[in-house]
Amino acid sequence: MAFFRNAAGVINAIEAFFNTVDEGVLVFKEGVSNYLHGNQDAFNNNIANMAKLEADADNLRRDIENKLYTHSLMPEVRGDILRLLEEMDNIIDTAKKNLFQFDVEVPNIPAELNQDLILLTDICVSSVSTVIPAARAYFRAPETVKDQIHRVYFYEKEADKLADVIKRKVFRQMTGLRLSEKFHLRYFALHIETVSDTAEKVADLLSIMAIKRTI
Amino acid sequence: MFFFYLTSGLFLGWSLGANDAANIFGTAVGSKMIRFRTAAIIAGIFVIIGATLQGSGTTDTLSHLGAVDAMAGAFTVALSAAIVVFLMTKALLPVSTTQAIVGAIIGWNLFTGHKTDIRLLTTIVTTWVVSPVIGAVFSAFFYILLRALLKRLQIHLVILDVWIKWALIVVGAFGAYSLGANNIANVMGVFAGSAPDVVIDLGIIRLDGLQVLFLLGGAAIATGIMTYSKNLMVKVGNGIMALSAEAAIVTVLAQAVVLFIFSSTSFSGMLKSIGLPPIPLVPVSSSQVIVGSIIGIGLIKGVNEIKFKTIRGIIAGWVLTPVAAGLLSFLALFFVRNLFNLNVGSAVATGETGAVMPAATGTVISSGTKYINLIWPGISLLALALVSALLTYTFRQQKKRLTAEKELLEREKENIIARQALTDAEIRAVQVENQYLQNEVENKRRDLINYAMSIVEQKEYFEKVSESLRELSGEKRSELRDEKLKKLEIEIRQRMSFADKVEDFNIRIEKMHKDFMGRLAQLYPDLSSNETRLAVLIRLGISSKEIATLLNISPKSVEINRYRLRKKLGLDRKASLTQFINNI
Numbered sequence: 001m002a003f004f005r006n007a008a009g010v011i012n013a014i015e016a017f018f019n020t021v022d023e024g025v026l027v028f029k030e031g032v033s034n035y036l037h038g039n040q041d042a043f044n045n046n047i048a049n050m051a052k053l054e055a056d057a058d059n060l061r062r063d064i065e066n067k068l069y070t071h072s073l074m075p076e077v078r079g080d081i082l083r084l085l086e087e088m089d090n091i092i093d094t095a096k097k098n099l100f101q102f103d104v105e106v107p108n109i110p111a112e113l114n115q116d117l118i119l120l121t122d123i124c125v126s127s128v129s130t131v132i133p134a135a136r137a138y139f140r141a142p143e144t145v146k147d148q149i150h151r152v153y154f155y156e157k158e159a160d161k162l163a164d165v166i167k168r169k170v171f172r173q174m175t176g177l178r179l180s181e182k183f184h185l186r187y188f189a190l191h192i193e194t195v196s197d198t199a200e201k202v203a204d205l206l207s208i209m210a211i212k213r214t215i
Numbered sequence: 216m217f218f219f220y221l222t223s224g225l226f227l228g229w230s231l232g233a234n235d236a237a238n239i240f241g242t243a244v245g246s247k248m249i250r251f252r253t254a255a256i257i258a259g260i261f262v263i264i265g266a267t268l269q270g271s272g273t274t275d276t277l278s279h280l281g282a283v284d285a286m287a288g289a290f291t292v293a294l295s296a297a298i299v300v301f302l303m304t305k306a307l308l309p310v311s312t313t314q315a316i317v318g319a320i321i322g323w324n325l326f327t328g329h330k331t332d333i334r335l336l337t338t339i340v341t342t343w344v345v346s347p348v349i350g351a352v353f354s355a356f357f358y359i360l361l362r363a364l365l366k367r368l369q370i371h372l373v374i375l376d377v378w379i380k381w382a383l384i385v386v387g388a389f390g391a392y393s394l395g396a397n398n399i400a401n402v403m404g405v406f407a408g409s410a411p412d413v414v415i416d417l418g419i420i421r422l423d424g425l426q427v428l429f430l431l432g433g434a435a436i437a438t439g440i441m442t443y444s445k446n447l448m449v450k451v452g453n454g455i456m457a458l459s460a461e462a463a464i465v466t467v468l469a470q471a472v473v474l475f476i477f478s479s480t481s482f483s484g485m486l487k488s489i490g491l492p493p494i495p496l497v498p499v500s501s502s503q504v505i506v507g508s509i510i511g512i513g514l515i516k517g518v519n520e521i522k523f524k525t526i527r528g529i530i531a532g533w534v535l536t537p538v539a540a541g542l543l544s545f546l547a548l549f550f551v552r553n554l555f556n557l558n559v560g561s562a563v564a565t566g567e568t569g570a571v572m573p574a575a576t577g578t579v580i581s582s583g584t585k586y587i588n589l590i591w592p593g594i595s596l597l598a599l600a601l602v603s604a605l606l607t608y609t610f611r612q613q614k615k616r617l618t619a620e621k622e623l624l625e626r627e628k629e630n631i632i633a634r635q636a637l638t639d640a641e642i643r644a645v646q647v648e649n650q651y652l653q654n655e656v657e658n659k660r661r662d663l664i665n666y667a668m669s670i671v672e673q674k675e676y677f678e679k680v681s682e683s684l685r686e687l688s689g690e691k692r693s694e695l696r697d698e699k700l701k702k703l704e705i706e707i708r709q710r711m712s713f714a715d716k717v718e719d720f721n722i723r724i725e726k727m728h729k730d731f732m733g734r735l736a737q738l739y740p741d742l743s744s745n746e747t748r749l750a751v752l753i754r755l756g757i758s759s760k761e762i763a764t765l766l767n768i769s770p771k772s773v774e775i776n777r778y779r780l781r782k783k784l785g786l787d788r789k790a791s792l793t794q795f796i797n798n799i
Contacts, residue, residue: 004377011371073376075246075248076248081372139372140370213372215516
C-alpha cells in the first residue's frame with residue numbers, strides 16, 4: 001500500500017514541522033530571557049539552536065511541498081496547506097530574526113524593563129503555542145479549529161497592549177536614556193510583538209481553511 | 216448489412232459514453248482527485264461488464280414500449296436519438312440518452328401506427344421524476360452518514376485523501392457498472408429483436424446473441440467515454456455545485472445505487488419474493504439522478520450553494536430531448552422509407568402493444584443456435600493484453616527512469632558549471648589579492664630601503680656637520696669662521712627642503728588617488744599639475760600649513776594657490792572648496 005505509506009510520510013513530516021516551530025518559539029523565549037539576564041553563554045547556545053531549528057523547518061516545509069506534489073496528494077486543499085506551512089514557517093523565521101537582532105545590535109536594556117519584556121515574550125510565545133494545536137486540529141477535526149484560535153487573538157491583543165505600555169514607559173518615564181536608546185528599545189518591543197502578529201496571520205488563515213473543510 | 220445498421224446504435228452508445236461518464240467521474244476529475252485517463256479506463260471497463268451481465272432487464276422494458284421489428288427502422292430510431300444526443304453534447308448540455316431513445320421510439324410508434332403502451336410510458340416517465348428524488352434521498356442519507364463517520368473517526372486529512380481517492384475509484388466503478396446495466400437498453404434495445412442467434416463461449420462465461428450486442432454497445436459507450444467525455448466531466452464537476460470530494464463520493468454512490476435498483480432483475484425479484492411490489496426495470500437518466508443527488512446534499516448543506524440556473528438549463532434539455540428525438544425519428548423514418556424504399560417496421564393493427572422482443576433470460580443453446588468457441592482466442596487475447604500492458608508499464612517505467620537520470624545528469628552538469636564558475640571567480644579573486652599583496656610587499660620593501668638609506672645618509676650628514684663644527688671651533692680667523700658658518704647654515708637649510716621625501720610622498724598619493732585625479736582631469740582639463748596635487752592634498756584633509764611644508768612653499772602661497780584653484784573650479788565665495796573636492 002504505497003499510497004498509505006506516502007501519506008504516512010507526509011503526516012510525519014507535517015508533525016515534525018509543527019514540533020520544530022513549537023521548539024523554535026520556546027528557544028526564542030529562553031534566548032530573550034538569557035539575554036536580559038546577561039547569560040551570554042546560554043544565549044549563544046540559544047542562537048545556535050535557533051539557527052538549526054529554522055533551517056530544519058525550512059527543509060521540512062520543502063520536503064512536504066515536494067511530497068504533496070509528487071504523490072498528487074490533496075489537490076483540492078494542497079494550496080491552502082502549503083500556505084499554512086509557509087505562514088507557520090514565518091513564525092520561526094521571525095523568532096530567529098529577532099533573536100539574531102539581539103545578538104547583532106546588543107541593545108542596552110535597563111533592568112527595570114526586564115520583567116515587561118519577558119512577559120511580552122511569554123505572551124507572544126503563548127499565541128504561537130495556541131495556534132499550533134489549532135493547525136494540528138485542522139487535519140483531523142476541522143470543526144474544533146474555531147474553538148482554539150480565539151485564544152490566539154486574545155494573546156495577540158495582550159501583546160499589543162503590553163508592547164504599548166513598554167514603549168510609553170521608555171519614552172515618558174526613562175528620562176535618563178538617550179533618544180537613540182529609546183528608539184532602539186522601541187524597535188525591540190516591536191520585534192518581539194511581531195511574533196504574535198505572525199501567529200495571528202496563521203489563525204486567520206486557519207479559520208478560513210476550517211470553514212472551507214466543514215461546509 | 217447487420218453491422219452497418221448497428222452503427223447508429225454504436226454511435227448512440229458513443230454519445231452516451233461521452234455524456235454520462237461525466238455523471239460518474241465528473242467531480243473526481245474536475246477536482247483533480249483522479250486523472251481523466253484513470254477515470255476513463257475504469258469507467259470503460261465497468262460499463263462493458265455492467266452492460267453485458269445485467270443489461271437485459273431494462274432492454275425488455277424498452278422492447279415492450281416499442282418493438283422495432285426492422286433493422287432499417289431500428290437504425291433510424293437509434294440514429295435520430297444519437298444525433299439529438301450528439302448535438303446537445305456539442306452544446307455542452309448534460310443530456311439524457313434515455314429521453315432521446317424513448318422519444319425516438321414513440322416517433323417510430325407514431326410513424327408505423329403502433330400503439331404506445333401508455334401505462335408503460337407513464338411508468339417510464341414516473342421513474343424519470345422519481346429517480347432524482349430517490350437519488351436525493353439516498354445522497355442526503357449517505358452524506359449524513361459519511362459526515363458522522365468522519366467526525367467520529369477523525370482521520371488525518373492526508374490519509375483521508377487517500378481513502379477518498381480509492382473510494383472515488385470504487386464508487387465510480389460501481390457507477391459505471393450500473394450505468395452500463397441500466398442504459399445499455401438505450402443503445403442496443405431497439406436492435407434486440409434482430410440479435411444474432413449465437414452463443415459465444417469465453418470459457419468463464421457464455422454470451423448469447425443479445426449479450427454480444429450488449430458487449431458491442433458497451434464497447435461503444437467505453438469509446439465515447441475515452442474519446443469525448445473530458446470537457447463535460449470538467450463542466451459537471453465544477454458547474455452545478457461546488458462539490459467537496461466527500462460529497463462527490465456520496466452523489467456517485469447514490470446515483471449508482473439508483474441505477475442499479477432500476478436495472479437489477481435479482482433485486483426486483485427479491486422484493487417480489489418478500490411480498491413487496493417489484494421495482495420496474497426502466498432505463499433512467501443518470502443526469503437526472505446525479506442532479507437529484509446533488510440537490511440532496513445541497514439540502515443538507517443549505518440550498519444557497521445550488522446553481523439553479525444550471526439546473527434549469529438541464530431540465531430544459533430534458534424536455535427538449537424527447538420532443539426533438541421524436542420529431543427527428545418520425546421525419547427520418549419517413550425519408551428512409553420513401554427515399555430508400557426500406558422497411559422501417561411492420562404496420563400492425565392498432566390496439567396492440569406491439570410484439571415483444573425476446574429478452575435474454577439466460578444462455579440456452581437451441582438446435583438452431585450457432586455455437587462459437589472463443590476460449591482459446593479469448594485466452595490468447597487476454598494473454599496478449601496482459602503482455603502488452605506489462606510491456607507498456609515496463610517501457611513507461613524505463614522512460615521515467617531515463618528521464619529522471621537525464622534530469623539528474625543535467626543538474627550535475629549545471630552544478631559542475633556553477634562550481635567551475637565559482638572556482639574561476641575565486642582564482643581571479645586570489646590573483647587580485649596576490650597582486651595587491653605583492654604591491655604591498657614591494658612598497659614595504661621600498662620603505663625599508665628608503666628608511667635605511669635615510670638613516671645612513673643622515674648619519675653621514677651629521678658626522679659631516681659635526682666635523683665642520685669641530686673645524687670651525689679651531690678656526691682663529693673670525694672672517695673665515697663667519698664665512699664657513701654661513702656656508703654651513705645654507706647647506707643645512709637646503710637639506711631641510713626634504714625634496715626626495717616630498718617627491719616620494721607625492722608619487723604615493725598620486726597612485727592612491729589615481730581615480731580621483733582621472734575624474735578631475737576629465738572634468739577640469741585646464742588644471743595644472745600643481746593645482747591637481749593641491750586638490751588631492753585638500754581631499755586628504757591636510758591643512759594649509761602642512762601643505763605649505765609638503766610643497767615647500769609658504770602658507771601665503773598655499774592660500775593664493777587655493778584661490779586660483781577655486782576660480783578654475785568655478786566656485787563662488789560661499790561654497791566650500793573641501794566639500795566640493797570631496798564630492799568629485
